[in-house]
Amino acid sequence: MSQNDKINMVTGIGWNKGACVGNTAAVGSAGYPQLCLQDGPLGIRFGTGSTAFTPGIQAASTWDVDLIRQRGAYMGAEAKGCGVHVLLGPVAGPLGKLAAGGRNWEGFGPDPYLTGIAMAETIDGMQGAGVQATAKHFIGNEQELNRETMSSNIDDRTMHELYLWPFADAVRANVASVMCSYNKLNSTWACENDKIQNQLLKTELGFQGYVMSDWNAQHTTNGAANGGMDMTMPGTDYNGKGILWGPQLNSAVNSNQVSKGRLDDMCKRILAAWYFVGQNKGYPGINIKANVQGNHKENVRAVARDGIVLLKNEGGILPLKKPSKIAVIGSAAVNNPQGINACTDKGCNTGALGMGWGSGSVNYPYFVAPYDAIKTRAQSDGTTVNLVNSDSTSGVSSAASGADAAIVFITSDSGEGYITVERVAGDRNDLDPWHSGNQLVQAVAAANKNVIVVVHSVGPIILETILNTPGVQAVVWAGLPSQESGNALVDVLYGLTSPSGKLPYTIAKSPNDYGTAVSRGDDSYPEGLFIDYRHFDKSNIAPRYEFGFGLSYTNFTYSDITVTSTAKSGAATGAVVPGGRADLFETVATVTAVITNSGSVDGAEVPQLYITLPSSAPSAPPKQLRGFAKLKLAAGAKGTATFNLRRRDLSYWDVRQQNWVVPAGSFGVSVAASSRDTRLTGTITVA
Numbered sequence: 117m118s119q120n121d122k123i124n125m126v127t128g129i130g131w132n133k134g135a136c137v138g139n140t141a142a143v144g145s146a147g148y149p150q151l152c153l154q155d156g157p158l159g160i161r162f163g164t165g166s167t168a169f170t171p172g173i174q175a176a177s178t179w180d181v182d183l184i185r186q187r188g189a190y191m192g193a194e195a196k197g198c199g200v201h202v203l204l205g206p207v208a209g210p211l212g213k214l215a216a217g218g219r220n221w222e223g224f225g226p227d228p229y230l231t232g233i234a235m236a237e238t239i240d241g242m243q244g245a246g247v248q249a250t251a252k253h254f255i256g257n258e259q260e261l262n263r264e265t266m267s268s269n270i271d272d273r274t275m276h277e278l279y280l281w282p283f284a285d286a287v288r289a290n291v292a293s294v295m296c297s298y299n300k301l302n303s304t305w306a307c308e309n310d311k312i313q314n315q316l317l318k319t320e321l322g323f324q325g326y327v328m329s330d331w332n333a334q335h336t337t338n339g340a341a342n343g344g345m346d347m348t349m350p351g352t353d354y355n356g357k358g359i360l361w362g363p364q365l366n367s368a369v370n371s372n373q374v375s376k377g378r379l380d381d382m383c384k385r386i387l388a389a390w391y392f393v394g395q396n397k398g399y400p401g402i403n404i405k406a407n408v409q410g411n412h413k414e415n416v417r418a419v420a421r422d423g424i425v426l427l428k429n430e431g432g433i434l435p436l437k438k439p440s441k442i443a444v445i446g447s448a449a450v451n452n453p454q455g456i457n458a459c460t461d462k463g464c465n466t467g468a469l470g471m472g473w474g475s476g477s478v479n480y481p482y483f484v485a486p487y488d489a490i491k492t493r494a495q496s497d498g499t500t501v502n503l504v505n506s507d508s509t510s511g512v513s514s515a516a517s518g519a520d521a522a523i524v525f526i527t528s529d530s531g532e533g534y535i536t537v538e539r540v541a542g543d544r545n546d547l548d549p550w551h552s553g554n555q556l557v558q559a560v561a562a563a564n565k566n567v568i569v570v571v572h573s574v575g576p577i578i579l580e581t582i583l584n585t586p587g588v589q590a591v592v593w594a595g596l597p598s599q600e601s602g603n604a605l606v607d608v609l610y611g612l613t614s615p616s617g618k619l620p621y622t623i624a625k626s627p628n629d630y631g632t633a634v635s636r637g638d639d640s641y642p643e644g645l646f647i648d649y650r651h652f653d654k655s656n657i658a659p660r661y662e663f664g665f666g667l668s669y670t671n672f673t674y675s676d677i678t679v680t681s682t683a684k685s686g687a688a689t690g691a692v693v694p695g696g697r698a699d700l701f702e703t704v705a706t707v708t709a710v711i712t713n714s715g716s717v718d719g720a721e722v723p724q725l726y727i728t729l730p731s732s733a734p735s736a737p738p739k740q741l742r743g744f745a746k747l748k749l750a751a752g753a754k755g756t757a758t759f760n761l762r763r764r765d766l767s768y769w770d771v772r773q774q775n776w777v778v779p780a781g782s783f784g785v786s787v788a789a790s791s792r793d794t795r796l797t798g799t800i801t802v803a
């Protein structure tokens with residue numbers, strides 16, 4: 117390849133200059149095509165024949181690695197079918213330290229272990245289908261406000277144990293690319309940050325793929341090249357900003373401000389990824405509008421359904437039993453009257469909510485609204501359905517009174533900061549339901565004492581008003597279900613399946629309980645390791661519904677814990693493989709537990725394994741998730757959950773040794789139905 121070829125390979129050709137949101141020029145001499153990079157984390161952005169997969173947060177809510185992997189594989193298959201070489205997802209940044217963070221819904225929630233597993237499964241699925249995955253946004257892009265000017269100042273231990281952790285899983289899964297973020301990290305732009313790109317990502321984690329910029333996140337020619345960035349996107353004239361690579365990079369190489377070796381390294385990384393997923397042979401041509409859906413809606417329905425978390429169910433109101441009359445209330449029960457894809461990049465909260473807004477959104481090929489699916493089911497049961505498709509409290513009384521159940525739909529939305537919806541400029545302004553949802557529920561409950569509240573939300577909302585309203589018998593946390601919304605909900609409401617989702621974040625009693633807030637300037641991350649349940653546990657704050665919580669229509673009992681271990685104290689050793697030092701990934705302890713479905717209907721349970729580090733370790737969260745399983749159990753059946761703990765899972769990051777260390781002493785082991793519902797305990801003793 118000539119130097120010009122190499123420059124072309126690392127420089128985007130410009131926004132709106134190709135078929136995809138990012139494009140590079142072909143390099144004929146290398147048989148290398150015009151590369152197509154396309155959002156995003158839940159399918160093909162701007163596609164018209166592709167599936168609108170469930171957002172990442174819904175996938176996490178299933179705690180089902182098979183469904184998460186299948187979701188990734190189907191997204192990969194659709195991307196390949198459209199000729200997309202690089203899919204711009206999955207998302208591990210934001211991780212979700214801020215409950216109100218605008219883009220949290222694109223990722224898998226604030227627990228690094230759960231997010232790490234979901235990242236790896238998604239990447240394996242995508243890349244197994246032949247498309248390059250992109251782990252984004254690297255790193256510390258936790259909020260939308262001022263994301264392009266602020267510095268996220270994260271200490272070394274917090275970086276390793278929280279924010280870098282899921283990216284290590286992505287690297288271990290051989291992710292092709294990593295997208296550097298808009299913000300600064302410890303005062304240096306992420307995309308030219310030698311510490312995080314060269315030292316952490318490429319050296320410590322052994323990342324062999326390439327780093328691409330977020331769209332216009334590059335700031336300098338030489339700084340980015342020498343700081344570890346390998347590809348600039350979109351390349352030219354985006355939002356009026358100047359060209360930083362292309363001819364400028366050529367000059368920098370010619371004047372030795374950027375070495376020829378560095379330029380070669382960029383190209384090797386890009387080419388390695390292309391070969392690694394087999395795109396050098398028979399890759400389809402680019403057609404973003406191709407019909408590639410196949411039977412993928414089955415995964416959407418399964419994730420939407422199995423990600424539903426039943427928070428409250430009193431008086432046996434659920435599952436519904438052939439009611440003679442029900443009321444369905446709220447604007448979110450029906451499709452957006454302007455059309456299901458009427459708002460650019462989903463930049464509105466009108467009608468049923470299936471995903472947040474921004475570059476991580478896609479077109480719906482169709483949308484099964486809750487009301488439509490309920491009506492279909494009601495017809496077969498001979499049930500009368502009264503619909504109020506607005507959020508106005510007037511008129512709900514007559515619709516709700518006398519009904520066997522009144523189902524009220526409420527929402528909360530957020531997204532990427534380049535769009536403002538109803539005064540929400542990306543990050544949420546508060547954690548209340550939108551459209552006066554509390555008042556709507558109160559008005560319905562004044563007329564009917566069998567109220568079921570269905571919540572479609574990008575993240576936690578404060579439920580205190582609703583829970584204190586007499587007559588609210590059930591709360592169904594339906595999350596962000598995408599195109600199969602109504603079908604998934606009916607499956608759960610009518611007991612075709614027992615709810616099996618568990619919360620991937622904590623629902624607090626008050627927004628202040630989270631201990632973090634959107635920052636107006638630079639953010640020093642004072643909470644350190646203590647986000648979400650780690651903070652609630654350490655500060656002894658009672659959550660309303662804790663991380664990992666979720667009810668079922670059946671009951672599960674836990675018994676017969678076993679713990680075996682060969683773990684030895686000390687620092688990690690061994691060669692660096694993708695993900696970090698090799699021995700970090702060796703299984704050093706195994707915990708098993710027997711779970712029995714002791715109820716009368718089939719169901720699925722998610723036993724969770726939490727560890728407590730010994731007192732010899734520096735201050736650590738009281739409990740940390742280090743394993744989970746999803747067991748599908750028929751009524752009366754039992755199954756064994758096996759949790760394999762890797763050396764990494766028993767380690768903390770020692771800032772003095774600059775290494776992962778297993779401390780000596782007694783580790784607490786909890787096998788739990790949630791982060792606050794421990795069923796079995798054991799210990800691992802490390803000499």
Ligand SMILES: OC[C@H]1O[C@@H](O[C@H]2[C@H](O)[C@@H](O)[C@H](O[C@H]3[C@H](O)[C@@H](O)[C@H](O)O[C@@H]3CO)O[C@@H]2CO)[C@H](O)[C@@H](O)[C@@H]1O
Pocket residue numbers: 137155156204252330331355475476534
């Ligand atoms: O899509 C690739 C990555 O882009 C980042 O988001 C950008 C988004 O894709 C783009 O549509 C948006 O453009 C808007 C622009 O910023 C605004 O000034 C103009 O008024 O409207 C444009 C939309 O019509 O810019 C986004 C960046 O600001 C994502 O961060 C990344 O995750 C994507 O993969």
